[in-house]
Amino acid sequence: MSWMKIVTIVVAIGLIVGGGVWAYRFFEAPESIDSITDKWSISGHADTTSVSFTRWDDDDPPQIPTACAKCHSLYGYLDWLGVDGSPEREVTEAARVGTVLYCNTCHNPVGHTLTTVLFPSDVEVTDLGREANCMRCHQGRTSTATVEDATAGIAPDTVSEDLGFINVHYAIAAATRMGGVTRIGYQYEDKTYVGFFEHVDDYQACIDCHDPHSTAINPAACAPCHSNVVSYGDLYAIRESTIDYDGDGDTEKGIWQEVNAFHETLYAAIQTYAAEVIGQPIVHANTFPYWFIDTNANGIADPDEVNFGNRYQSWTPRLVRATYNYQYVYMDPGAFTHNAEYVLQLMYDGMEDIATQVPVAYDSYTRP
Numbered sequence: 407m408s409w410m411k412i413v414t415i416v417v418a419i420g421l422i423v424g425g426g427v428w429a430y431r432f433f434e435a436p437e438s439i440d441s442i443t444d445k446w447s448i449s450g451h452a453d454t455t456s457v458s459f460t461r462w463d464d465d466d467p468p469q470i471p472t473a474c475a476k477c478h479s480l481y482g483y484l485d486w487l488g489v490d491g492s493p494e495r496e497v498t499e500a501a502r503v504g505t506v507l508y509c510n511t512c513h514n515p516v517g518h519t520l521t522t523v524l525f526p527s528d529v530e531v532t533d534l535g536r537e538a539n540c541m542r543c544h545q546g547r548t549s550t551a552t553v554e555d556a557t558a559g560i561a562p563d564t565v566s567e568d569l570g571f572i573n574v575h576y577a578i579a580a581a582t583r584m585g586g587v588t589r590i591g592y593q594y595e596d597k598t599y600v601g602f603f604e605h606v607d608d609y610q611a612c613i614d615c616h617d618p619h620s621t622a623i624n625p626a627a628c629a630p631c632h633s634n635v636v637s638y639g640d641l642y643a644i645r646e647s648t649i650d651y652d653g654d655g656d657t658e659k660g661i662w663q664e665v666n667a668f669h670e671t672l673y674a675a676i677q678t679y680a681a682e683v684i685g686q687p688i689v690h691a692n693t694f695p696y697w698f699i700d701t702n703a704n705g706i707a708d709p710d711e712v713n714f715g716n717r718y719q720s721w722t723p724r725l726v727r728a729t730y731n732y733q734y735v736y737m738d739p740g741a742f743t744h745n746a747e748y749v750l751q752l753m754y755d756g757m758e759d760i761a762t763q764v765p766v767a768y769d770s771y772t773r774p
């Protein structure tokens with residue numbers, strides 16, 4: 407072999423090894439702070455204009471009450487964690503306005519080490535990793551017990567001034583992930599509910615699927631197993647379970663569509679019940695306080711019906727229970743991934759409860 411060839415081979419080996427090491431370093435390199443900050447800055451957590459962070463700006467005095475500050479303010483969350491030296495798991499004072507979820511909301515000595523999360527049902531979930539931060543805010547504010555306490559001692563179909571709509575609150579993903587363990591949905595008496603949805607090992611925690619900084623889902627991460635997934639919209643077509651929950655003969659369509667079918671039928675049941683048993687038609691809209699009188703009884707939330715003055719006020723225990731679960735599913739747009747069976751159960755039981763009074767078109771439905 408000539409020395410030229412030897413040099414060529416040595417150089418080639420050098421390039422291959424060197425390139426490999428470089429590539430390895432490149433792909434293993436920790437994400438740069440710049441890139442993390444860019445992602446964070448376009449997330450909802452950094453949105454200075456969001457009502458989640460501006461809702462209290464014009465209050466007198468402008469401050470976020472202790473009941474709200476934990477999830478709506480940097481300072482409230484740090485206070486709740488006890489980072490400021492105050493007692494843990496308690497917001498001790500109203501928080502000043504003007505913050506979003508800056509980096510140190512999650513990155514502080516307590517946030518990095520706490521492994522437990524307390525839910526509004528007083529159930530504590532333990533052995534968690536860094537996703538514990540996400541779960542402290544995305545857990546809702548009420549539970550089965552809230553609904554039970556409010557409706558106790560009132561006959562199911564009696565309209566009572568003591569009743570009102572109970573809103574579980576927003577973006578309640580952690581509650582859905584945990585299902586029957588944390589009881590944040592309204593769980594009907596004598597029924598059993600699925601617990602935590604066991605997905606697959608590497609895709610169980612919030613931050614396995616959601617980037618912790620952009621909060622976005624990368625569909626490419628799902629594609630190896632869910633072969634239909636190419637783009638974001640395909641997530642809604644993911645299907646693994648073979649049970650035909652809505653009984654339409656199609657077990658190929660996305661599980662999201664099955665959840666949707668239950669949701670629509672539960673809404674129709676609520677409307678029939680309100681009109682026929684209570685005698686006051688009802689509609690739902692994406693505006694606080696969500697349920698309004700359907701003054702022209704056309705079944706649709708018309709613009710002139712959606713205002714606080716026209717809020718629905720003829721509540722019975724049965725209506726409080728069903729509307730609670732309807733809103734629960736409405737407030738977790740990821741429920742089909744977080745724990746489809748749990749929300750299918752909640753909705754099925756709501757339809758069954760209403761079907762004791764008025765006809766509900768759910769005969770073909772199967773409870774998971």
Ligand code: HEC
Nearest residue numbers: 457458461473474476477542543544545546547575576577
């Ligand atoms: C356990 C955490 C938590 C607590 C406590 C909490 N919230 Fe929220 N709230 C959230 C989350 C999470 C969202 C984000 C919803 C979204 O935009 O996706 C939210 C959203 C909101 C919104 C915006 C709703 C919309 O239509 O976009 C309002 C208003 C609000 N909360 C009011 C309150 C008030 C008032 C209190 C206190 C009485 C309170 N919250 C307490 C977690 C909480």
Ligand code: HEC
Nearest residue numbers: 439442443446451507508509511512513536537539613618
């Ligand atoms: C909502 C909570 C949250 C916020 C806000 C947040 N992070 Fe993170 N960050 C996380 C979590 C959770 C991880 C761990 C991800 C994992 O283990 O895969 C992480 C990881 C990191 C890492 C990798 C090192 C480590 O601690 O694991 C860096 C660096 C980082 N974040 C910087 C930032 C910066 C800079 C900001 C603000 C621009 C920020 N983060 C805002 C939750 C957050």
Ligand code: HEC
Nearest residue numbers: 450451453456458476477483539540543577612616618621
């Ligand atoms: C201190 C409370 C808090 C923590 C901790 C927190 N979030 Fe949030 N999250 C919120 C609030 C409030 C909003 C609504 C922001 C807005 O309206 O702009 C939100 C919005 C979101 C959204 C978008 C939903 C929407 O408004 O459309 C996702 C997804 C999300 N968070 C995931 C996460 C993940 C994942 C983690 C953990 C890495 C996390 N959150 C930690 C309070 C929190």
Ligand code: HEC
Nearest residue numbers: 540544577579580583605609610611612615641739740743
């Ligand atoms: C198996 C993957 C997976 C896990 C685990 C997961 N999510 Fe999701 N999440 C999704 C998908 C898919 C959606 C629906 C698509 C979307 O909204 O971007 C979603 C939607 C959401 C939304 C609503 C976003 C919006 O646009 O309104 C929030 C908030 C959220 N997830 C937070 C969490 C939190 C907090 C956890 C942990 C308790 C969690 N997720 C765990 C996949 C996951």
Ligand code: HEC
Nearest residue numbers: 605606609615627628631641644645646647661742743746
């Ligand atoms: C390593 C393989 C794997 C990856 C990666 C994966 N999944 Fe899954 N997924 C599964 C399996 C297996 C099931 C069935 C679990 C069961 O029902 O016990 C499932 C179930 C689901 C379901 C419920 C489907 C139904 O019919 O009930 C949804 C929704 C889902 N995954 C979403 C996602 C999303 C979103 C991602 C990406 C963020 C993802 N998965 C990543 C393997 C995976």
